[in-house]
Amino acid sequence: MAHACEYFNRLADSCFRQTxxxxxxxxxxxxxxxxxxxxxxxxxxxxxxxxxxxxxxxxHTPGDLPLVLCSPHGGRLKPSDIxxxxxxxxxxxxxxxxxxxxxxxxxxxxxxxxxxxxxxHLHRSKLDPNREVxxxxxxxxxxxxxxxxxxxxxxxxxxxEVKRHGMVFLIDMHGQNHPGQRVELGYLHKSEDLxxxxxxxxxPDFVAKSSLAHLMRRSNLPYSDLLRGRCSFGALLEARxxxxxxxxxxxxxxxxxxxxxxxxARHCKPPTTGFQLEANRVxxxxxxxxxxxxxxxxxxxxxxxxxxxxxxxxK
Ligand SMILES: [Zn+2]
Numbered sequence: 001m002a003h004a005c006e007y008f009n010r011l012a013d014s015c016f017r018q019t020x021x022x023x024x025x026x027x028x029x030x031x032x033x034x035x036x037x038x039x040x041x042x043x044x045x046x047x048x049x050x051x052x053x054x055x056x057x058x059x060h061t062p063g064d065l066p067l068v069l070c071s072p073h074g075g076r077l078k079p080s081d082i083x084x085x086x087x088x089x090x091x092x093x094x095x096x097x098x099x100x101x102x103x104x105x106x107x108x109x110x111x112x113x114x115x116x117x118x119x120x121h122l123h124r125s126k127l128d129p130n131r132e133v134x135x136x137x138x139x140x141x142x143x144x145x146x147x148x149x150x151x152x153x154x155x156x157x158x159x160x161e162v163k164r165h166g167m168v169f170l171i172d173m174h175g176q177n178h179p180g181q182r183v184e185l186g187y188l189h190k191s192e193d194l195x196x197x198x199x200x201x202x203x204p205d206f207v208a209k210s211s212l213a214h215l216m217r218r219s220n221l222p223y224s225d226l227l228r229g230r231c232s233f234g235a236l237l238e239a240r241x242x243x244x245x246x247x248x249x250x251x252x253x254x255x256x257x258x259x260x261x262x263x264x265a266r267h268c269k270p271p272t273t274g275f276q277l278e279a280n281r282v283x284x285x286x287x288x289x290x291x292x293x294x295x296x297x298x299x300x301x302x303x304x305x306x307x308x309x310x311x312x313x314x315k
Contacts, residue, residue, distance in 0.1 A: 048114065053149035055079075055142055057127070059119045060153040066165035066312055067107070067115035067302075068157050068274075070263060071100040071173045072129035072150070075121040082126045085138050090125040093175035095285040097121075100173045102295035110303055111315040116157035120150055130172070130261045151266065158272050167214060169306060170274035172263045175285055178256050182243035183284070185234055186260030186276035187211045187227060188268075195252045198224050211260055211268035211275050215309055226309070228252075233275065236301040242284070242294065273310075 050061040057077065074097030084090070097119055108114045120129045127143045128136045129150045137143035154170070161168040176184055188211045200206060201224040207216050216223055225231045227246055234247030245253040260276040268274045277298075279285050284294045299314070306312035 051153075053146055053153075055146065057120065057122045057142075057146040058149045058153060059117075059121060060157065061104070061114075061117040061119075062157070063104075063114040063116040065107070065113045065115050065314065066161040066168045067306070067314075068118065068154060068161070068168060068170045069100050069104060069115050069173055070118040070150075070154055070170070071097050072120050072263060073124050073174055074098070074100065074119065075123050075127075077121045078123045078126060079142075082122070082140050082143050083138075084125045085128065087138070088128060088131060088135050090128075092124050094281065095291060096173055096175045096279070098288075099175075099279065099285045099291050099295060102291050103173070103298050106292075106295045106299035107302065107314055110299055111313070113314065116161070118150065118153045118157065120146070122146060130174075130263050132262060151263075154263070154267055158267060162271050165312070167271040167273065167310065169215075169310065169312065170264070170267055170272055172261070172274070172276040174258065174276060174278045176258055176278035176280055178280070180245075180254060180257075181280045181282060182245050182250065183234070183237055183280065184245060184253065184258050184276075184278035185232075186258050186264060186278065187246075188260040188265060189227075190259050191253045191255060191257050194228065194246055198222070201227060211264045212273055213268075214270035214273035217270065219309060231309070233301065233305050236305055237297070240297045240301060242297060 048061055050059050052059050073093035074095065075092070100117060100119065104115050104117050120127060122143070127146055129147055133144060133147050136147045158168045158170065178184070188209060194201070202222045207213060207223045210216065210223070210227075212226060216226065219226065221231055222229075228234060228251040229248060232247060234244040237244040238247045238249055243249070245257065258276065258278045264274065264276045279294065283290050285291050303314040306314060
């Protein structure tokens with residue numbers, strides 16, 4: 001409960017800082033009221049209580065770990081008053097919302113502490129939170145509001161954990177349908193960038209562009225080891241039976257490959273760090289049993305990765 005109280009106090013503080021218009025007194029009161037109500041409901045029920053955006057299209061389930069999981073493309077809602085997007089990708093990442101929830105449950109099972117989870121419930125034909133707002137919402141007011149709330153929830157979760165732990169790790173959860181059956185890990189480097197010589201991969205200006213830039217500030221390892229070598233997240237997944245790239249087995253992804261999108265580029269700046277994770281469908285997210293098994297694997301790999309590289313304990 002102490003964790004929850006502290007979190008909500010910080011949430012209210014965060015709202016205060018971000019209200020700068022003429023209505024800011026009213027906004028401050030509303031933010032405080034909302035945060036307080038959320039805290040009271042949590043206290044009364046003894047359970048984790050999610051909060052939602054204005055129309056219920058965005059959900060934040062609070063956590064107490066410096067770990068944020070977000071899922072932009074797993075939503076299924078298609079409200080008729082939001083027109084279909086006319087350009088950009090409109091197909092969902094099937095079952096990624098369920099996978100994200102399963103990962104959160106498996107992490108909680110390790111040691112009783114939970115990551116923050118932020119979900120978009122709108123189908124991608126209505127909103128794509130992993131794009132700039134003009135492409136994401138294409139001018140619709142409700143979609144735009146949901147886009148703002150989605151990223152605001154991420155910012156508030158990250159702010160709260162940075163205040164508590166000094167840093168936060170973010171994973172943007174997706175599903176890929178490429179021919180390659182592997183997990184694609186995106187650190188904001190294109191395939192062609194990853195094929196450069198080791199000296200180039202380990203150069204400070206290359207590392208500064210990475211979504212792992214903050215992690216590297218705390219590491220004595222060569223960046224190439226963390227990106228695709230023995231200490232990479234890809235290596236941990238490969239060791240547990242899931243093909244991944246970049247990894248020691250496939251250090252340079254064959255095409256096509258998702259290198260990380262808007263969410264990671266926007267939010268993974270020091271002291272936030274993390275990556276985009278694209279799970280292939282078969283054996284990872286196609287059935288409940290497969291999702292549960294893969295979620296257990298991800299939780300185990302994260303437990304090792306975050307403990308070794310950032311001193312974050314999930315157990
Ligand atoms: Zn996606």
